[in-house]
Amino acid sequence: MTTSTGDNMFTLQPGGSVLSRKPKLADLIDQASFRDLLKSFSELYGIGVKVFDQGGQKLVDFRAQTTEYCGLMFAHYETKVRCTKLVGEVKSCELDSPSPEAKQCFSGLRYRVGPIYLEGDFLGRIVYGPFRPETLLRAPGELQGLAPDMKQQQANDLLVQIRPIAERAIDAVVLHCQKVVDTVIFSGYKALVASQMHIESITAAYSDLEERNRTLSQANDKLREMDRLKSNFIATVSHELRTPLTSVIGYSEMLLEGLAGPLQNEQKDYVATIMEKGESLLQLITSILDLSKIESGTFKLARNPVDISLVAKASLTDVLPQARKKNLNLVSHFPEGGQLFLLDEEKLHRSITNLLGNAVKFTPEGGTVELKVQHFDGSLPKESGKGFDPFVPENNKWLLISVRDTGIGIPDDKLQKVFEPFFQVDSSSTREYGGTGLGLAIVRNFVEAHGGAVWATSELQKGSVFSIAVPFSCAITK
Ligand code: ADP
Numbered sequence: 001m002t003t004s005t006g007d008n009m010f011t012l013q014p015g016g017s018v019l020s021r022k023p024k025l026a027d028l029i030d031q032a033s034f035r036d037l038l039k040s041f042s043e044l045y046g047i048g049v050k051v052f053d054q055g056g057q058k059l060v061d062f063r064a065q066t067t068e069y070c071g072l073m074f075a076h077y078e079t080k081v082r083c084t085k086l087v088g089e090v091k092s093c094e095l096d097s098p099s100p101e102a103k104q105c106f107s108g109l110r111y112r113v114g115p116i117y118l119e120g121d122f123l124g125r126i127v128y129g130p131f132r133p134e135t136l137l138r139a140p141g142e143l144q145g146l147a148p149d150m151k152q153q154q155a156n157d158l159l160v161q162i163r164p165i166a167e168r169a170i171d172a173v174v175l176h177c178q179k180v181v182d183t184v185i186f187s188g189y190k191a192l193v194a195s196q197m198h199i200e201s202i203t204a205a206y207s208d209l210e211e212r213n214r215t216l217s218q219a220n221d222k223l224r225e226m227d228r229l230k231s232n233f234i235a236t237v238s239h240e241l242r243t244p245l246t247s248v249i250g251y252s253e254m255l256l257e258g259l260a261g262p263l264q265n266e267q268k269d270y271v272a273t274i275m276e277k278g279e280s281l282l283q284l285i286t287s288i289l290d291l292s293k294i295e296s297g298t299f300k301l302a303r304n305p306v307d308i309s310l311v312a313k314a315s316l317t318d319v320l321p322q323a324r325k326k327n328l329n330l331v332s333h334f335p336e337g338g339q340l341f342l343l344d345e346e347k348l349h350r351s352i353t354n355l356l357g358n359a360v361k362f363t364p365e366g367g368t369v370e371l372k373v374q375h376f377d378g379s380l381p382k383e384s385g386k387g388f389d390p391f392v393p394e395n396n397k398w399l400l401i402s403v404r405d406t407g408i409g410i411p412d413d414k415l416q417k418v419f420e421p422f423f424q425v426d427s428s429s430t431r432e433y434g435g436t437g438l439g440l441a442i443v444r445n446f447v448e449a450h451g452g453a454v455w456a457t458s459e460l461q462k463g464s465v466f467s468i469a470v471p472f473s474c475a476i477t478k
Contacts, residue, residue: 022121023118023123023189023192024053024054024123025051025053025054025059025116025123025124025185026053026059027188027192028118028123028185028188028189028192029059029184029185029188030188031059034051034059034060034184035059035060037180037184038051038060038062038126038177038181039062041173041177042062042064043062045165045169045170045173046064046065046131046163046165047064047128047129047131047165047170047173048061048062048063048064048066048127048128048129048130048131049062049126049127049128049177050062050126050127051116051124051125051126051127052091052124052125052127053123053124054122054123054124056091056092059124064131064162065161065162065163066109066129066130066131066132066162068158068161069107069109069155069158069159069161069162070083070107070109070130072150072154072155072158073107075150076146076147076149076150077147078146078147079106079107079143079146079147079150082106082146083105083106083107086103086105086106089103090103090111090113090127091125091127093113095113095114095115095122095125098115098117099114100112100113100114100126100128100171100174100175100178101113101114103129105130106140106142106143106146107130107139107140107143108132108133108136108139108140108159109129109130109131109132109133109136109162110129110130110131110132110133110170111127111128111129111130111131112127112128112129112170112171112174113125113126113127113128114126114128114174114177114178116181116182116185117182118185118186118189119189123185126177126178126181128170128173128174128177131162131165131170132159132162132163132164132165133164133165133166133167133170134164134165134166134167136159136164137160138156138159139152139155139156139159143155227295228296231292231295231296232292232296234288234289234292235289235292235293235296238285238286238288238289238292239289241285242282242285242286242289245278245281245282245285246282248274248278249275249278249279249282252271252272252274252275252278253275255271256268256271256272256275280434284436284438287436287438287439287442288436288438290438290442291421291438291441291442291445294442294445299445299449301344301347301449301450302344302346303342303343303344303474304342304343304344304345305340305341305342305476306340306341306342306343306345306348307338307339307340307341308339308341308343308348308373308399308401309334309335309338309373311343311345311348311349311352312332312334312352312371312373312401313332313334314349315349315352315353315356315371316330316332316356316371318353318356318357319353319356319357319360319369322357322360322361323360323369326360326363326364326365326366326367327365327366328360328363328365328366328367328368328369329366329367329368329369330368330369330370330371331368331369331370331371332370332371332372332373333370333371333372333373333374334373335373335374335375339375339475339476340475340476341399341470341474341475341476342474342475342476343450343470343474344446344449344450347446347449347450348446348450348470350442350443350446351442351443351446351447351454351468352371352401352403352468354439354440354442354443355401355403355443355466355468356369356371356403357439358403358439358440358466359403359404359405359407359464359466360405361433361434361435362405362407362408362433362464363405363406363407363408363463364407364408367405367406367407367463368404368405368406369403369404369405369406370403370404370405371401371402371403372400372401372402372403372404373399373400373401374400375397375398375399375400375472376397376398376399376400376469377396377397377398377472378396379396380398380453380469381455381457383415383455383456383457384453384455384467384469385453385455386453386469394472394473395471395473397471397472397473398452398469398470398471398472399469399470399471399472399474399475400467400468400469401467401468401469401470402465402466402467402468403465403466403467404463404464404465405463405464405465406462406463407463407464408460408461409458409459409460409461409462409463409464410425410456410458410460410464411425411460412458415456415457415458418440418456419440419441419443419444419454420441421437421438421441422436422437422438422441423437423441424437440454443468447468447469447470450470450471450474451470451471451474452468452469452470452471453468453469454466454467454468454469455467
């Protein structure tokens with residue numbers, strides 16, 4: 001991770017807090033402002049200033065009026081060699097004491113070299129100079145010995161152009177500058193520590209979050225796998241239960257028909273109860289099997305040309321016996337024309353039967369259940385979740401199947417929930433109506449697989465309307 005403080009880039013090293021690492025000089029200063037600060041010193045006092053970091057890399061370099069005099073020294077071999085040697089020493093000499101050290105140049109000029117420390121760690125050095133001491137009025141005579149070609153007069157002329165500075169004055173200037181630099185570096189260090197601590201805490205929080213995410217996603221994978229196993233288990237068990245149950249129902253039927261000899265009335269009643277309970281158990285197992293297929297994503301539509309009116313009539317026939325028992329008035333309307341649609345007949349049949357079965361179940365004696373199949377062109381009610389498409393009129397055509405009853409109704413806040421698996425408005429153990437709470441969940445999945453929608457509207461104690469809309473685009477054009 002990398003962050004920046006001003007124009008100063010600092011890289012967060014892996015495996016170590018900023019407090020346990022030795023910072024570099026360049027990390028602690030804003031280099032542009034630091035250069036400006038030392039430039040103003042250099043200009044104010046007329047002395048050059050250079051700053052080197054711990055590794056000898058130059059961060060600041062301002063020269064004063066000594067350039068020409070030093071240039072003359074550099075123009076002669078022996079003095080050039082000496083000059084280079086001295087500069088190397090100034091750059092790398094051991095600095096044992098915190099106070100600046102004086103270095104004398106053979107040219108008569110001088111340096112002060114001051115260390116930069118941060119909490120006892122050596123970070124670099126500031127080199128002040130070269131400057132001309134107040135007492136140096138002429139170029140040293142030994143220069144002639146080193147460079148016989150050098151013109152004494154020229155050396156003197158260049159020397160006197162350099163503003164002299166008293167030793168006491170230079171000590172005061174250097175001390176002042178050292179203090180300012182120390183303060184700048186210490187505040188830089190404080191800012192760096194604060195920002196790094198911040199980054200470190202965010203990094204720690206982030207990796208903590210990442211770790212939690214990983215754990216969560218592993219837990220999720222496990223859950224998904226367990227869910228898959230559960231669905232497989234349910235599918236297998238339900239399948240295995242169906243076979244013997246079908247035999248129970250079949251043999252009960254044969255007994256009732258007298259195939260194994262005549263039964264007394266009481267015996268007939270018992271066998272009829274066995275058959276009835278067996279049938280509702282079979283229905284429950286079929287629903288669970290359907291739901292497990294839906295959940296595991298293994299159910300597929302088998303579309304065939306279907307006359308929906310015939311399918312709806314077959315559903316009506318299915319619920320006729322119960323409707324008769326309750327003395328219900330069954331009403332139906334079908335469109336004319338026998339239009340064929342590419343639908344999964346069995347799934348549509350089961351969906352309509354389910355809605356009709358509920359209507360019959362939840363409508364008291366003498367009530368009415370009305371089934372209506374129609375071709376609908378327009379905007380479906382908002383409960384359907386299907387918006388109106390103004391750009392493609394074909395998308396607003398539907399095959400609409402609705403089942404209206406005059407039953408007990410459903411409270412508003414439960415209207416959406418009735419489509420969730422196992423949800424029942426009355427789930428108490430003393431509830432009046434039988435059922436599993438799976439029917440509508442299955443209807444919704446079957447209808448949505450056709451690209452359609454199912455929804456309900458209801459008024460308590462007045463009745464409910466359950467509607468299925470299937471896109472008209474599955475109509476077969478002759
Ligand atoms: P089940 O009927 O087996 O309980 P469903 O999924 O078919 O399961 O229905 C879920 C619940 O929705 C029912 O238990 C009932 O509370 C409510 N419900 C469904 N249809 C109607 C209806 N026509 N009138 C009143 N309540 C209904």
